[in-house]
Amino acid sequence: MKRELKVPGIAYGGDYNPEQWPEDVWAEDMRLMREAGVTMVSVGIFSWALLEPREGEYDFTLLDRVLDLLHAHGIAADLATPTAAPPAWFFRAHPEALPVDKDGRALSYGSRQTFCPSSPAYREAALRMAGELARRYADHPALVMWHVHNEYGCHNAECYCDESAAAFRRWLRTKYADDLTALNDAWGTRFWSQWYYDWDEILPPRPTGAVPNPTHQLDWRRFCSDALLSLYEAERDVLRKAAPAIPATTNFMVMHNFDALDYWRWAPQLDIVSNDHYLQSTDPESELDLALSGDLVRSLAGGPWLLMEHSTGAVNWQPVNRAKRPGELRRNALAHVARGADGIAYFQWRAAKAGAEQWHSAMLPHAGTDSQIWRDVVQLGADLRALGEVRGSVGTASVAIAWDWNARWAMELPSQPSELLRFHDLVRAWYEPLWRSGVAVDFVRPDADLSRYRVVLAPSLYLVDDAGAANLTGFADTGGTLVVGFHSGAVDPNCHVRLGGYPGAFREALGVRSDELFPLLPGESLDLTGGGTATLWSERLRLEGARAVASYTTGPLAGTPAVTHHTYGRGTTWYLATQPDPTTLAGLLARIHTEAGVTPVRATPPGVETVLRRGADADYLFLINHTDEDARVATSEPAVELLTGKPVAGSVVVGAGDVAVVREPRDA
Structure with missing residues (x-):
């Protein structure tokens, strides 16, 4: 069944938390929401303690009034299960449900997401709450979408308690078909005498005296993502049973500093993909991160999506929380719409005067309506009404960038050739010149259907399975242009090095072979033919069919190819065995996409x-x-x-x- 959001045009609103305010404020909220053009708000996200004051005793009086009030004023409700913030009474009754950090410290309640994702007591209580909400509000006329939980994994992506250890072992037994020898082979446990003879010997990757097993750590990251996904699916199913036609979502966090969840696995389980995105005050070009995030979320959704949270001004959780510059609120919101958002929402409607987020900006700021933020919010509402017909339209990319959370997790494990490599930074470096030149970009799994693209870029695909590697090289073989970045194809899904030389899985298709890696020190650079420079990485590269496009002119590898081009089947492949400076990289990518017949959306002045x-x-x-x-x-x-x-x-x-x-x- 296709479940769609029944809100006309581009949905507009934010998190609405009326429980934080006296009831006489609510009427003003309704009037001002209408003035701002708000059409949908998220309600109930952190209301568990009020809805269930004692275990099994429910009080929906406040929520009843709020939903009725919203409906009376023509504002739709994205009704949340409040399970991201269990109440204090729950933890007094179930202290074993509190999360344990990597160092073995049990964390206390008093914040949000202070629960173990594998806790049976938490799951039971969360599903009970979801069930009560579903039964009471499934037919409420204000309800247009279920908002399951909030920002899964934001604070508790990993729990190292004994319950999590037991759940991890169950997950492993399923993955390895109850074959302990298969796990030992996959993890390479013959090294350092790590062989396991009993499933109960396996623990989470807690701190040890030396470097933990890399495949152990990678499987742990996979398990943690799946453990939270199972909670989402369980709540969603409870809601769906009561209201089969109402779509369900949960807000992703596709931002540069969050990598806890494998959203390729999550996205198919959502009726509507939604995302939270916040700018980094220290990023001089945060609009670039916004664009990358928007393109990635659109790619996860396979089309339009919803922006569930962003900020009208400053946030409260960075070392210095800067306000937005004049016009930035509008530019940010409409940039999300440009990249596929069919809804724009903020955290939150009314700025809090108490609590941990009291200095977080909102649609209605502390200063009230006599403020620049409020005037911008009202203007944005008018803009979104004018853009109503844009809803449902899609992107037009003929360039794709391979993105994989497993590759990201694996490359950033300890004891790599260089700890300076960061997946997001490498991808952003390749994305940036395309963004500047107006070339449309999708993001894809390595095993995705690539037939609609002319160029596929793999800036940082350290880990790739055989199917993904065959799909990417097959794309070139059948006429596409494949561009691969250094240290890609190096390991298989078990983090085992692909033998025979680098770049492993892509060696034949690229027509090159490396026998040794030469990562560069911080601040070190090498000169390239043509006048460019290279940083981060180099390797001793031998041509096996490819031709050199650029070579090193300095350093121990002077004369060695650094950038190569190869004819492969009916297509072409490129290998960047280093990180060229931004100008050189932009020139290379411009040449590549131009030769492949890719043109910018429109010729525009810089900026x-x-x-x-x-x-x-x-x-x-x-x-x-x-x-x-x-x-x-x-x-x-x-x-x-x-x-x-x-x-x-x-x-x-x-x-x-x-x-x-x-x-x-x-x-x-």
């Missing part, structure tokens, strides 16, 4: 972000000006700029720091 969403009857060109100067961009005719409703004759001027969205003819 103007361009994204295209394709609808059934029209194209929607998003132009986001990140500069301090006006920019003129050519458009097709007849065209209309949707935010102003004005016709466009051949070109549109995008003001400094402003956004334009142009509807163009579908056959343009």
Whole structure:
């Protein structure tokens, strides 16, 4: 059954927590939500202690009034199960449900997500609560979506208690078909006398005197993701049984600093994929991370998605929490829409005056309606109403980037050739020049259908299984262009090194072979032919069919190829055996995508972000000006700029720091 969100146009709203305020404030909330153009709010996310004041005793009086009030004012409810924050009485009754950190310390309650994901007592209580909500509100007219839990794994992705250890062993027994020898072979336990003779000998990868087994650690990360996924699925199924037509979601956290969950496994289990995204104050180009996140979430969803949380201004959890610059609130929100978001929501509606997030910005700030944030929020509501027809339109990418959480986890384990390698940083370095030039990008699993793409990039695919490697190389063999980054294809899914030389699984398709790796020290660089420089990595590379495009001119590998090109089957492959400087890398990627017939969405001045969403009857060109100067961009005719409703004759001027969205003819 296809379950869709029944909110017209681009949904708009945020987390609504009326329990934090006297009831006489609620009427003002409704009036101001209508003024701002709010169409949907998330409710009940952290209300467990109020809904179930004592075990098995429920009080839905407050939630009844809130949902009725929302419905009376035409505002839809994304109703949450409040299971991210169990109440104090639960932990007094079940102290064994508290999480244990890697060093063996039992953490206390008094915050959120302070539970062990493998705790039977927690699962029972969470499902009981979900069931009560489902039975009471399945037919409520305000309900349009179930919001399961909140930000799974944000604070408790890993628990090292004995219950988690037992659950880990059960997971391993299933994965390895109850064959302990198979596990020992997969983990390579002949090394350091780690062989296991009994399942009960296996523990979580707690601190030891030396480096833990890498496959042990990797399987642990997989287990932790699956343990939380099983909780989501269990709650979702309870809700779905009571209300089969209501879609369910949970908010992902596709941000640069969160890597706890394998969202390729999670996404198919959601009716609607949603995401939380927050800017980093220390990132001088946070709009780049926003774009990468949006493209990745759209790729996970396979189409439109919802932005469940972001901020109107400052957050409260970074060392320094800066406010957004003038126009940034609008640019950020509409950039998410450009990359597939069919809903825009914030944490939260009204800024809290007490609690751990009292200094987190909101749609209605502490200063009230006489504030720049409020004026921006109202303006954004009008913008989203004007963009209603964009809903449901899709992306147009002919370039894909391979992204895999297993590869990320494995590459960042201890005792690698270089601890300077960070998966997200390497991918971002390749994504950046494409973003700057307006080339549309999807993200894909290594084993995905690649037939719609002209170019596939694998910047950092340290771990890849045989099927994924065959799929990527087969893409080139049948006419595509495959570009592989250094230290890719090195290990199989068990973290076993692929023997015979590097880059392992991709060696034949790339037409090269390395016999030794030469990672570079912090701050060290090598010169390249053509005037560029290289950092992070080098390797002794031998051509076996490929030709050198660039070579080192300095260092112990002077004269050795650093970038190669190879004809493979009906297609081409490239290997970047180092990390070129940004200008050199941008030039290489521009050459590669141009030779493959990939063109930017639209020619624009530097600093103007361009994204295209394709609808059934029209194209929607998003132009986001990140500069301090006006920019003129050519458009097709007849065209209309949707935010102003004005016709466009051949070109549109995008003001400094402003956004334009142009509807163009579908056959343009």
